[in-house]
Amino acid sequence: MPAQNERIASLQSKIWSGSLPLEIRLAASDCRTYNESEAYLVQYPRLSYLAFVLPRLHAFFASSLINPEVPAHESWLSFEDVPLKWHYPLGLLYDLFSGAEPVNVERQRREEQIGASEATVETSSGVVPIPWRLTIHYTDFPGDQLIQLDADGRAMLDSYINGVKEADFIRNGTARTVMSLSKEDSDRLWQAVQTHDLPLFNTINNKLLNPPGLELRHVPIKIYLPTSASQTASETIPEEAKAGHIRVVQALVPLRLPSKQPQTLGTALNSILPTIFPSRRNPLLAQPVLHGAAVPMGAVLEDLGRAAAYTDGFLHLAVVMLG
Incomplete structure (x- = not known):
């Protein structure tokens, strides 16, 4: 296997091994003892979907439900009152809503060079509680924000x-x-x-x-802008949509630039969102985050597409504003 293919396979394997610890509690309004039910703890893959865990959650909370006959697929999950979309992978939801500081590999390398004691001081701020605490609901389904699941999946x-x-x-x-x-x-x-x-x-x-007889043209990419990033891009945000508001941006991104040089993440973001990413080389105003890590702007987009895409084939990039 060529060295480049080995690196891509290694990165993909590491991404697939990524997981998040979750603490899921039953909403007080659905609990017959109000708020005394036990929490469901699970280490869940970043690439997977929360809908897959619903049968286990229903079995766990059934004895605490006011209405234990409610079907598992009628439940929904939230984080700080924001309903979580079923069709978003867990890792993307976490990157968008948890407030956790993304891992910065380049900064970690610098910190390893200057010593562990300094690095601890540098990275001690912005700690987010682990596990990620979510709430499961069995009533008041937010049909205007989530798709309705069904018993057959x-x-x-x-x-x-x-x-x-x-x-x-x-x-x-x-x-x-x-x-x-x-x-x-x-x-x-x-x-x-x-x-x-x-x-x-x-x-x-x-x-x-690797489709026979076809040459790949573009890299599938979706960019998720929180309210702060949308405001930087001068987008008008409806007042009622501000809680958990996410704008999704898509564009056709060719594998190569007109100069025939490989497209990098920096050149792509600068082309799609020049206001938020005015530099092709450095994240001046915002940081692209993928699988919980700050992605270097110089990363070759085609390699990212092969190694770091989610299971649906897309690079789902969260944007975190700096400063």
């Missing part, structure tokens, strides 16, 4: 497959590759996502990334 499957098709169309200019997958391959892809099985996932995903 079709809503989650359809949402995921639509994302995969969209990513495939962006990469190739056609969704022919994903549409030509056999039913067995499509089922195995969904199984790999549900069971968090990287080897199984790659047997199908590699077919999407």
Whole structure:
């Protein structure tokens, strides 16, 4: 395996091993003892979806529910009163809403050079409580903000497959590759996502990334701007949408610049959001965050697309304002 492919495989493996500790409590309004139910603790993969854990949560909280007959799929999760979207992977939700400071690999290397004692002082601020504390609700479903799940899991499957098709169309200019997958391959892809099985996932995903007779054109990317970033970009935010408001920006990002040089994350962000990313080299006003880490602006976008995309094929980048 060429060295570049080895690096991509190594990075992908590390990303797939990422997880978050969660503490999930039952909403007081749904608890027959008000707020005395036990918390559900779980270490959950960053790349996975919270909808997959709902049956376990329902079994755990059933004895504490005012209405234990309520179906598991009618529940919803929130963080500090913000409903969490089912079709967003857990890691993206955490990067968007937790307030945790992203890991900065380059800064960690500098701190290792100057010594551990100084590094501890430098990074001791901005600590976010671990585990991430969420609340599960079984009433008052926020239908204006979340999709309604179903008992058979079709809503989650359809949402995921639509994302995969969209990513495939962006990469190739056609969704022919994903549409030509056999039913067995499509089922195995969904199984790999549900069971968090990287080897199984790659047997199908590699077919999407290396389509016969097609040359990849673009990198599927979605950029998530919180209220502060949207205000920097001079976007008008409706007053009623400010709590948990996220603006999603998409653009066709070619693999190479007109100069034939590889597209980097910095050149892409500068092209898409020049107000927030005025420099191609340095994060002056905002930091792009992917899988909980601050991504170097010089990272080659094609390599990121192969190694660090979420399971739907997209690079889901959170924007964190600096200062």
